Amino acid sequence: MPALLDVSGVTLRYKTSSAVVTATERVGFSVDRSDRFVLLGPSGCGKSTLLKAVGGYLKPSEGRMRINGREITGPGADRMMIFQEFDQLLPWKTVLGNVMFPLLMTRRLPRKEAEPRARAYIEKVGLSRVVDAYPHTLSGGMKQRVAIARGMAMEPDILLMDEPFAALDALTRRTCQDELLQLWNETKFTVLFVTHSIAEAIKIGNRILLLSPHPGRVKAEVIDVDRVSGEDGSAARLEQQIHDLLFAEPANVH
Amino acid sequence: MGEAKILLRDEAIASHAAPAEVERKLGVAELLWNDGFVRKSAIIIGLALVWEAYGTLLDNPLLFPTFHDTVIAMYEKTRDGTIPLRAWASLKVLFMGYAAGIALAAILTIVAISTRIGTDFLETVTAMFNPLPAIALLPLALIWFGLGNGSLVFVLIHSVLWPVALNTHSGFKGVSNTLRMVGRNYGLRGFPYVIRILIPAGFGAILTGLKIGWAFAWRTLIAAELVFGVSSGQGGLGWFIFENRNLLDIPAVFAGLLTVILIGLVVENLIFRTIERNTVQKWGTQS
Numbered sequence: 280m281p282a283l284l285d286v287s288g289v290t291l292r293y294k295t296s297s298a299v300v301t302a303t304e305r306v307g308f309s310v311d312r313s314d315r316f317v318l319l320g321p322s323g324c325g326k327s328t329l330l331k332a333v334g335g336y337l338k339p340s341e342g343r344m345r346i347n348g349r350e351i352t353g354p355g356a357d358r359m360m361i362f363q364e365f366d367q368l369l370p371w372k373t374v375l376g377n378v379m380f381p382l383l384m385t386r387r388l389p390r391k392e393a394e395p396r397a398r399a400y401i402e403k404v405g406l407s408r409v410v411d412a413y414p415h416t417l418s419g420g421m422k423q424r425v426a427i428a429r430g431m432a433m434e435p436d437i438l439l440m441d442e443p444f445a446a447l448d449a450l451t452r453r454t455c456q457d458e459l460l461q462l463w464n465e466t467k468f469t470v471l472f473v474t475h476s477i478a479e480a481i482k483i484g485n486r487i488l489l490l491s492p493h494p495g496r497v498k499a500e501v502i503d504v505d506r507v508s509g510e511d512g513s514a515a516r517l518e519q520q521i522h523d524l525l526f527a528e529p530a531n532v533h
Numbered sequence: 534m535g536e537a538k539i540l541l542r543d544e545a546i547a548s549h550a551a552p553a554e555v556e557r558k559l560g561v562a563e564l565l566w567n568d569g570f571v572r573k574s575a576i577i578i579g580l581a582l583v584w585e586a587y588g589t590l591l592d593n594p595l596l597f598p599t600f601h602d603t604v605i606a607m608y609e610k611t612r613d614g615t616i617p618l619r620a621w622a623s624l625k626v627l628f629m630g631y632a633a634g635i636a637l638a639a640i641l642t643i644v645a646i647s648t649r650i651g652t653d654f655l656e657t658v659t660a661m662f663n664p665l666p667a668i669a670l671l672p673l674a675l676i677w678f679g680l681g682n683g684s685l686v687f688v689l690i691h692s693v694l695w696p697v698a699l700n701t702h703s704g705f706k707g708v709s710n711t712l713r714m715v716g717r718n719y720g721l722r723g724f725p726y727v728i729r730i731l732i733p734a735g736f737g738a739i740l741t742g743l744k745i746g747w748a749f750a751w752r753t754l755i756a757a758e759l760v761f762g763v764s765s766g767q768g769g770l771g772w773f774i775f776e777n778r779n780l781l782d783i784p785a786v787f788a789g790l791l792t793v794i795l796i797g798l799v800v801e802n803l804i805f806r807t808i809e810r811n812t813v814q815k816w817g818t819q820s
Contacts, residue, residue: 369730371733380719413815413816
């Protein structure tokens with residue numbers, strides 16, 4: 280079976296006002312259906328830029344990206360983005376309105392069917408209580424849950440998550456991570472997850488791609504991450520191994 | 534290696550006979566004072582009292598009639614239908630100019646955000662024309678469009694177009710990059726993108742533009758009528774003020790001015806406040 284998402288030899292460059300910066304250089308990886316694929320690396324490794332490229336927001340200057348065999352040419356609702364920023368929710372729409380918005384805008388479902396679907400996913404993230412609330416009345420963790428419900432309600436080929444829990448407090452972050460895994464157990468969606476936290480990568484992912492910075496290159500891929508567990512200390516050992524690998528060269532330490 | 538111990542404190546809380554005061558109801562006076570409408574009404578009553586006192590003290594109705602003389606004049610002129618008729622004549626022209634100005638501003642800003650040269654064009658022309666008082670164009674407008682409402686509408690468009698376009702544009706520019714990416718994620722582009730994302734996201738700034746535009750238009754219209762109102766057959770509030778000054782009916786002049794103020798207050802406090810409450814305040818994008 281061909282991979283769901285196939286990224287091969289992708290070089291990403293973007294212009295600042297004074298220079299052209301190479302974010303990633305000839306990066307390749309492939310994501311299979313129902314993978315929880317994590318892009319992990321220190322800041323400057325181009326992991327967020329890579330995710331935005333998969334989202335279709337920027338074109339690679341080299342290499343190719345395919346989703347379901349189709350070339351990625353621009354943003355599309357088959358790849359739903361979930362951002363770190365809390366302002367990704369539309370402040371003028373209620374929780375229900377936010378979750379229904381992409382379903383209606385892409386004409387995926389008529390209003391009559393979009394509403395029950397949206398309510399079902401809001402229920403899944405445990406926010407039925409605030410279904411008619413406006414985003415500004417919600418806490419950070421609730422906002423991120425709404426964003427996740429909105430992404431999942433579209434039932435996209437792949438969810439693209441750009442450090443979605445990085446702006447949350449430690450306790451809420453852990454709850455959100457647990458809930459994400461719970462949701463995955465229920466629906467087995469495919470997710471491409473960006474983080475700079477090794478612990479989060481191990482907790483969330485079943486495969487981890489390690490990137491080294493300046494410019495971003497693939498350093499290693501960790502597979503079968505599912506097999507480690509916190510109880511026997513294997514997760515802690517893996518965390519240490521990854522840490523040593525990422526920060527092996529002193530030049531990379533900031 | 535020792536072990537930490539957890540001491541539960543529930544009992545300590547339960548044993549407190551009287552819980553501390555968590556919530557206290559506010560008194561009637563305090564509740565009233567918290568209402569902005571009540572506070573502002575008090576200010577207006579205070580100003581009216583000062584006016585009345587000064588007018589009585591001066592005792593010269595030709596220079597400065599008292600508040601109650603003005604109210605009587607206003608009542609009479611309203612009862613015989615002069616003020617409503619004149620106000621309606623003014624508002625009719627105002628709506629035409631305001632609507633046309635907003636429509637042009639919308640076209641201009643939508644063109645401006647889609648291209649860089651469009652943005653440059655908008656920024657340049659607003660910088661050029663925004664400081665130009667609309668009334669200064671009236672002599673020219675009279676040559677182009679003749680005596681009558683055409684000229685008034687032209688200067689009104691000029692007074693509405695630039696502030697609305699400027700504010701709408703800065704509202705669009707202020708929309709966060711995340712929201713833009715969210716909109717594009719759903720395949721929104723072009724006109725639907727503007728309607729579905731940019732306008733609601735930048736609505737606070739757009740509303741400010743509409744308010745400024747309205748105030749400019751209202752001012753410009755009354756001033757234009759004062760100067761050239763003679764020409765238009767019916768004549769609006771500005772012409773009413775001018776006419777009564779010529780007749781030395783100063784309380785009626787004051788009544789005309791008061792009507793201008795009242796209409797301004799109603800539009801600001803009823804119409805725009807209601808829009809604000811139901812949009813930007815409800816969304817939490819503006820307090």
